[in-house]
Amino acid sequence: MVDLRDHFARKATAAGAVVTAAPDTGAARAAAGHDAGDRIADGLFAVAETGSVAVVLPRAERGEALLSDRLWLLVPTGELVATLDDALARIDALVRDGRPYVTLMTGPSRTADIERALTVGVHGPRELHVVLVG
Numbered sequence: 226m227v228d229l230r231d232h233f234a235r236k237a238t239a240a241g242a243v244v245t246a247a248p249d250t251g252a253a254r255a256a257a258g259h260d261a262g263d264r265i266a267d268g269l270f271a272v273a274e275t276g277s278v279a280v281v282l283p284r285a286e287r288g289e290a291l292l293s294d295r296l297w298l299l300v301p302t303g304e305l306v307a308t309l310d311d312a313l314a315r316i317d318a319l320v321r322d323g324r325p326y327v328t329l330m331t332g333p334s335r336t337a338d339i340e341r342a343l344t345v346g347v348h349g350p351r352e353l354h355v356v357l358v359g
Contacts, residue, residue, distance in 0.1 A: 229273045229305040230357060236276030240332030242353040246302075253299045253356040262294025264350075269319075269327075270304035271355065272312045277331040278355055279312060281324050291328070296350040298330065302359040 234244040247253035257265045266286065268278040278298045282290055290296055306312050316327045332353055 229307060230302060232307075233271050233273040233276060233305055233357075236273065237271075237278075237332070237355055238276070240276045242276065242332050242355050244355045244357065246357045247299075248359070250299065250358055253358045257297035257299070257356065258295050258354070260295070263297060264290045264293035264295070265297045265299065266290045268298040268300035268304075268355070270306055270312070270315060271300045271357075272306055272309055272329070274308045275312075275329075275331055277309075277312070277329040279316065280328045280330055281319065281326060282328075284326075287326065291350070293350050295352040295354060296330075297354045297356060299356050299358050302357045305357075 230246075237244050245256070247256055254265060257263065266280060266282060268280055271278045278300055280290070280298065306315065312329065316329075319327050330353060
């Protein structure tokens, strides 16, 4: 059987995220960045197949988090799903429950639409840190 934590960490790291672990939420928040460009948010669940994290943020926090220099997402280890299909089923339930702004984040923002040169951090965080909690 595949260890979802390891599989998620490999996929997320390959996408450019930094993955760490913390024993509890207090330790995770203490270890997260505290610089001016850092934002900390709770991830609802993580997807091992893609290295993505599902995030639902209130309107007031959405822009701050998605446009931060470094975004720290805290995800409970019990909230890892194996496949994108599993994630989409959970997203469907969230939307039906009235939470229409679900974002799947996979690594830092990347674009190559400016002179075909890869640029990080134009449309979102320059760095994405995922802390698996528990």
